[in-house]
Amino acid sequence: MQTVRWGILGAANFARHHMAPAIHEAEGAELAALATSNPANAAPFAAFAPGLRVHDSYDALLADPGIDAVYIPLPNHLHLEWTLKALAAGKHVLTEKPIALKAEEIDQIIAARDASGLLAAEAYMIVHHPQWQRAREWVQSGEIGTLRHADAAFSFDNGADSGNIRNRPETAGGGIRDIGVYTYGSVRFVTAAEPEDLQARIRWENGVDVWAQVTGTFAGPLGQFTYGAMTSMRLFPRQEVVFQGDKGLIRVAPGPFNAGIFGEARVELHRPGLSVTVERFPAVRQYKLQVEAFGRSVREGVPYACPLEFSRGTQVMIDRVFAVATAI
Incomplete structure (x- = not known):
């Protein structure tokens, strides 16, 4: 089985406690690298992922030829930017929800996904x-x-x-x-x-x-x-x-x-x-199942259960809620 080598952008608490362990334990996945400007933040990840490479910037991790897929747990306003950068760098990408802030932003990701032939998805576990x-x-x-x-x-x-x-x-x-x-x-x-x-x-x-x-x-x-x-x-x-x-x-x-x-x-x-x-x-463990499903899609072309088109539909609903809402 081909192993999908993962990198994580940022040492977020959620990544540390949930997604990083899931990547490490998932079949067919390897937690290979982490990007953080503070080496101390990498210690909890390295504790269960020996050999973890630590990059001092997100761009450095995206340039790492030993990374196949990137997980992005950054704050919401950074999701679109770094999802597009990951695809441009030739990496498959799994981004925390919401993957974007407007439906038309997801259209940008869909276009980049289709042009690259890579898998991009929202982490809707x-x-x-x-x-x-x-x-x-x-x-x-x-x-x-x-x-x-x-x-x-x-x-x-x-x-x-x-x-x-x-x-x-x-x-x-x-x-x-x-x-x-x-x-x-x-x-x-x-x-x-x-x-x-x-x-x-x-x-x-x-x-x-x-x-x-x-x-x-x-x-x-x-x-x-x-x-x-x-x-x-x-x-x-x-x-x-x-x-x-x-x-x-x-x-x-x-x-x-x-x-x-x-x-x-x-x-x-x-x-x-x-x-x-x-x-x-x-x-x-749904996070582990998510990583394994993503890996099967990358390796075998198996349809992913949460394609960007589904995520776009939810974002359309969110956009409508904000548009029609009355403040109280």
Whole structure:
């Protein structure tokens, strides 16, 4: 098996605790290099990845001929720039969500991907997790009858951390860009539907959205259904997605997005007569699955579960939410 040699731009905490270990442990992947201007920041990565090469700049890592793919966990406002630079340097690239800040920016990445023949994708890990694949299978096979409504919630409280990039407008922070990609994109993934009409209310603090409520209707192969979503960076932690039909209900909770970290990864199918089927996935690591899926696409040309076209659809929805929102 050809090994995909990975480099990481920046020593972000998320990369250190989640994606770097996933790359190191994934089949067919090697964590080969890290770019950071502070050598001390590289020590935790080198501790589990012996032989790690440390570059003192992002450009130096992109020039490294021993790197096949780059993972980008930089602040949101830097994603587009460095994704395009990675492709121009001849590297496959996996960039944290949101991969861009506007749908038309993703068009730029699609054009660069197509011109280069390389794989570029957003690190939208949930589509690789079997709990979401099962939810999609159940919904699309009619296990809950006709889908009538979907609702999603994702909240946490980082109000005390004013320096957090999510709380800073200059780094393109805010709850919708950080977690709206989950409450919006997960419903799109499961139902293959797109929003028809949307209404939104947003609460702003210091130029970033800290609470948002979105309602509307979706339409697609399963017909039309109503939709509601809540995201917040100022509420007690909660994660839940529900798909409700006329003959049953599917609940993905309590850890639909941070599976195994926020809560147990499981999906529930509720049907008449108090029948409940629960599937649990305690040992599944979605970041590792993401790396392995990316590697198969690079090596074998296997279609990637989250192509840029899917990410663009979620960004279109985000753009619409901001456009129609009323401030409260």
